[in-house]
Amino acid sequence: RLEKARSWDSKNNIHLCRTLCEAGGEINQEYRTPLFNLLEKVQNEVSELNHLSNQDKANHMSHKNLGWRDILELAERKYLDQIIEGNVRWPPKCHNRDSKAAPANFGANLSQAPVYNRGSGVTCYNCGKTGHKKNACPLLKSTKSNSNGSKGRNHNGKGKTSNQSSPDPKFVPPGANATPMRVINGGVKIFEKHIKGRKFEWCAACKRWSTTHNTSTHRGNGNRASQSRNGTGM
Structure with a gap:
């Protein structure tokens, strides 16, 4: 209507274009x-x-497609x-997700995840x-240190270690015949066990049992496919 009434000044095309730029x-x-x-x-054209x-x-401006x-x-x-x-890549629509569904661009989101600095807000995936x-x-x-200290020979000189100890249970993967507690996200098996009264879940990416996450919820650079290499039977 402004154009038909000859009230639209094409200098305003600059403000219109700038406003639409910010919308993205x-x-x-x-x-x-x-x-x-x-x-x-x-x-450049408006200046003329x-x-x-x-x-x-x-x-x-119309003749110039501007x-x-x-x-x-x-x-x-x-x-x-x-x-x-x-x-979908439009930012507002990307935030409107079903909280129970895995995002379609899950891998891309991981690559854009913020890098956390050292501090009280950082959680260690090893000790929790x-x-x-x-x-x-x-x-x-x-x-x-304990592993290096345990190496040595006993008094009979036969090369056996004198201070052998059982492996840390937090680093012993589930056996090939272990039964998962549940299966989620298209076949990811979740294994659980209790160590000293605390519940742990297996993370194939970290290759350890953790109290903070499991293979499905791991957010580091590990590869879930390593679960099959660790005897977890993906």
């Missing part, structure tokens, strides 16, 4: 980049229109491209305590 969110470059490129063209009437400006309709159509196309079922990561776990250093 700061990290949505797939949507923002084409609109920013169009914005640059609009700005000062001597024209509003109607002539509108005609000129009119307000062109801007809206581009924004709509890029938006529709990102809400295709099965390949907070304040450090697995690679800095004191328990790992202690276990390694």
Whole structure:
């Protein structure tokens, strides 16, 4: 209506284009980049229109495919491209998920997960305590030290260790014939056992029993496929 009434000033195409750029969110470059490129063209062209009437400006911009309709159509196309079922990338729709269902782009989300710094909020996947990561776990250093200290020969000199001990139960994987407590996420077997009165669940990626997570809920760089290599019978 403004255009028909000759009240629309095509200089406003700049503000229109900039507003639509911001609608995609700061990290949505797939949507923002084409609109920013169009914005640059609009700005360059508008600078040449000062001597024209509003109607002539509108005609000129439309002829250059830089009119307000062109801007809206581009924004709509890029938006529709990102809400295709099965390949949704539009940020607001990506956050509207079924909490009980695994996300379609689960792997991509993992690669974008925030990297946590050392601090009280970090949980160790080795001992389950907070304040450090697995690679800095004191328990790992202690276990390694004890392992090195147990090597040696007994008094009869036959090469047997004099201080042999049973393996840590937290690192003994489920047997090949072990029965899982439940099976989830398309066949991932969840194994449970109690150690000193505490319930532990097996994580094939960490290759240990944990009180904080299991193979299905592991969020590190481990590969769930290692479960089959650890005798868990995926």
